[in-house]
Amino acid sequence: MSATVEVSAKPPEPGSDPSSVDTGRLEGVSKGRVFAVLAVVVMFSEVVPLQYAMISSAVPEIAPSFRSVGESISWMVVILGLVGGAVSPLIGKLSDVYGKKRLLLATSVSFLVGSLICAVTGSWPLFLVGRALQAVAFGMTAVVYGLIRDLMPRKFIPVAIGVSATGLGLSAALAPVVGGLLTEHYSWRSLFWFLVVYMVVLIPLLLIVVPESKLRVPQKVDYVGGVILGVGLALILLYISQGEAWGWGKPSAFGYALAGVAVIGLWVLWEKRVENPIIDLKLLTAPRVALVLGIAFLANMIIGIQNYLTSYMGLTxxxxxxxxxxxxxxxxxxxxxxxxxxxxxxxxxxxxxxxxVSFNDSLDYALGFTLLGLALHVLIWQSMSSMIAGPLAGLWGQRSGLRMPMIVGVTTLTLAGFMYVFMHDSWQLMLICGVVYGIGFGMYYAAAPNLIIEAVPQEQQGISSSMLVVAQSFGASVGVALLSPIFTNNRLRITGPAPSGQGLATQDACDPRGCTYTTDAFTTGFWILIVCGLLALVIALVMRHGRKPATGGLLH
Structure with missing residues (x-):
């Protein structure tokens, strides 16, 4: 059982040895204890992707329960990005000041309450409140990275980050299987009940198994700056998420983006004037941080695009x-x-x-799987390759630097995009593409947070990791948003005898469940993925840091 008495440890003075600060690191304890702490922490890092994998695919099942909202049903997904992106920086900063385990517990309780509300309510506004409470858990990822940096033995940190980044397979492998079984045999509410049970089991494990980090940053929290930043990020994310539906160029829609940029500018001015900024802007704009955030944005455009396209291809x-x-x-x-x-x-x-009757496309990509079938045939194996690649990338970075794992990761993600363009007309080919993609996914997700750890002082870990989370969230949102006009312009069209009996008529292949799209829609999406991968690769190649063996943050 972890100690109940917290000892405050001040951050090191500039130029001092950070290893001399007592953060509660688990040096000298048994490997079993270390692995138990890591396993529990990693299960928390899976919470957000777990619910995404389970709930997003169930939107068609949920929509009939809220018929009056129509197309606004998409807000059950949109609100996650808005709230999650807005609160993550503040959660990261609070974890630096008040304790990482404490904030992990707070976000867990929020997620639990939100899941419970969604499981029982028949009110659409209350359902959205539940989803917003779930979105607070976006900050978990940043807190998890900070806990690992503070608690794991220094030599084990790069590998542990690799494990946490790619998870234990719960989100990528277990979620589709469990989600498929639950939706096939029970109602969509069973998905939220599963998440309730997950948190009810996990929270006591957190309290019992995981000790609190002793590191505290003795400064006041810039709540005003956190709110300003959150509002700016939320406005931009709102435009990205809804731009296709509202009209990208309409002032009523574009105004959200302009307002978001203006608010971010106001935040920068505020941070330069306030005594205790929520994040050091010089640190945020330093190449060793900014370049990693740039790669994270592009890599998560890739990840958002791949998840969307392959799921749709498998389920069509x-x-x-x-x-x-x-x-x-x-x-x-x-x-x-x-x-x-x-x-x-x-x-x-x-x-x-x-x-x-004729069609404007061969439709050779459609695999016709259920969610469960897609998981068993493709997603589990994709997840396994990422689970193997993540820890190996951490070990590689520990031995020779993190730059090469990052280069290999984004290169492999790009290669997977090329493969998807030409290898998509059978589940066996999609499986091969998925395994290659999983390797790149694991390499990237191990390298990015490790590079942040190497680049920032430990007292800035929470807020810096949260900015990584924000960059990743923005990337995924932009990637999916770019697909909307492509899909709109590439619907499967059917030409056949007109209902009047005179001549031919052409119509889109759409029904109440949605539209079917041409192969060009998917190959164009994968070409966008490839461009993102090449840009990320250029940044990784010019990156000067990450060439020395990873130290688990010892240099700061």
């Missing part, structure tokens, strides 16, 4: 064309009956009508 029914032809044939038969045509002619009439 593979019988769309045949079912469409059957509808036209059935309609022709009904018309023939109504006109009194002999039964012997019905089949021939149906075949003639079907022969007149």
């Amino acid at each position: 029914p593979d019988n769309v064309k045949q079912s469409t032809l059957d509808k036209y044939g059935d309609g022709a038969v009904q018309s023939a009956k109504a006109m009194g045509a002999p039964e012997a002619m019905w089949a021939g009439i149906a075949d003639q009508v079907k022969a007149a």
Whole structure:
């Protein structure tokens, strides 16, 4: 059981040895104790991706329960990015000042309450309140990185960060399996009940197994700066998330982006004047931090695009064309009956009508999986490759520097994009692409937070990691937003006999569940992914830091 008495440890003076500060590091304890602490902490790092993987795919199942909101059902996903991006910097700073375990507990309780509200409420506004409370957990990732830096034996930190970054497979592998089983056998509310149980089990483990970091930053929290920054980030994220629906160029929509940029500018001015800024702007703009944030933005554009595209490809029914032809044939038969045509002619009439139907795409990407089937055939193996690559990248960085794992990571993500462009017409090919992507995912996610740890003083760890979280959140949001106009302009179109019986008519292949899209929509998305990967690779190649063996933050 962890100690109940907290000892405050002041951050080191400039130029002093940071290793002399007692942060509660688990030096000299058994490996079992170290691994137990790490396992519990890692399970908290999986909370946000776990709920994303389970809930986002269930939106079509949830929508009928809130019929009156119509297309506004998307807000159940949008609100996560808005609230999560807005509160993460403040949570990171509070963890530096008041204790990382304490903030991890607070965000966990918020997530638990939010999950419980979503599980039981039939009110749409209250449901959104629950989702907003869940979004507070976005700050968990930054806090987890800080706890690992403060508690893990110094030599184990790079590998431990690799483990935490890629997780234990709960979000990437377990979530689709559990989500698929629950939605197939129970209602969508069972997903939120699963998250409630997850947190009810995890919170006591946090209290019992994980000690509190003793490191405290003795300064006042710049709440005003935190609120200003949060509002600015939320306004920009709102424009990114809703720009397609509102119209990117309309003043009523673009005004949110302009207002967000203006608020961020106000925040910069405030931070330069306040005595205790929420983050040191010189540190934030230093190449060793700024370049990593730039790579994080681009890498998470890749991750957002890949997640969206591959999920849609895997879940698109593979019988769309045949079912469409059957509808036209059935309609022709009904018309023939109504006109009194002999039964012997019905089949021939149906075949003639079907022969007149054409599509604007081969639709070779559609795998026709359920969520459970996609998980078992592709996602589990993709997750396993990332789980292996993450710790190995941390070990590699510990031995020879983190720059090369980052270069290999973004290169592999880019390579996976090329593979997806040409290898997507069977689940076996998608599996191969997914395994390659998983390797790049693990390499990147191990290198990025480790590079931040190497670049910042330990008293700035929480807030610096939260800025990494913000960069990643923005990247994923922008990546998905770029896909919206591409999908709108690349719908599968059906040309067949007009209902009037005169000539042909063309219509989009859409139904209440959504539209079907052409292969070009997906290949264009993957080309955007490739461009993002190449840009990230350029930044990684010019990056001067990360060339020496990782120390777990010993240089700061």
